[in-house]
Amino acid sequence: MEQLYELFGTDRVEEFRAKLDELKNVPGSMISILNEAQEIFGYVPFEVQELISRETGVPLTEIFGIVTFYSRFSIIPAGKYKISLCLGTACYVKGSGQILEKLEEKLGIKEGNTTSDGMFSLSAARCLGACALAPVMMINGEVYGRLTPDSAVKVIEKIKQQDLSQAASEVE
Numbered sequence: 527m528e529q530l531y532e533l534f535g536t537d538r539v540e541e542f543r544a545k546l547d548e549l550k551n552v553p554g555s556m557i558s559i560l561n562e563a564q565e566i567f568g569y570v571p572f573e574v575q576e577l578i579s580r581e582t583g584v585p586l587t588e589i590f591g592i593v594t595f596y597s598r599f600s601i602i603p604a605g606k607y608k609i610s611l612c613l614g615t616a617c618y619v620k621g622s623g624q625i626l627e628k629l630e631e632k633l634g635i636k637e638g639n640t641t642s643d644g645m646f647s648l649s650a651a652r653c654l655g656a657c658a659l660a661p662v663m664m665i666n667g668e669v670y671g672r673l674t675p676d677s678a679v680k681v682i683e684k685i686k687q688q689d690l691s692q693a694a695s696e697v698e
């Protein structure tokens with residue numbers, strides 16, 4: 527428990543505990559509890575799964591099974607830049623599969639993961655609601671359309687550069 531406070535700070539842990547207390551005796555509320563955890567912590571850490579298990583009496587293995595089954599839950603922290611690449615039909619027919627391959631190669635991770643420096647996480651989406659701009663990806667809410675594998679990589683490189691220069695100017 528202490529570890530949880532150290533990792534996430536009192537406010538977030540208390541906020542989650544309050545939600546958990548509210549929901550833990552409601553039948554069929556496990557998904558809602560996990561949604562709250564995902565929302566508050568940005569992922570569902572192992573320590574939080576343990577807490578849920580202790581409070582609800584649901585075995586840890588069962589909770590782990592649910593978290594890993596649904597793509598909306600993640601067991602790893604999201605990156606600073608969250609890339610969501612659309613693999614919906616309109617984007618897929620225009621080559622988003624190749625863009626995914628290229629991004630995975632560039633970032634050195636598979637879809638559903640976060641780079642080891644915590645900068646980028648890469649996930650696939652079904653439709654981002656911008657089919658006219660297919661193929662599309664979204665990074666922290668910003669839409670990038672009519673992509674090619676190379677232009678998608680350029681977007682990533684530009685973000686990296688901007689992030690570096692922003693960090694440098696903060697140090698100055």
Ligand code: FES
Nearest residue numbers: 612614617654656
């Ligand atoms: S299918 Fe990609 S935005 Fe709709």
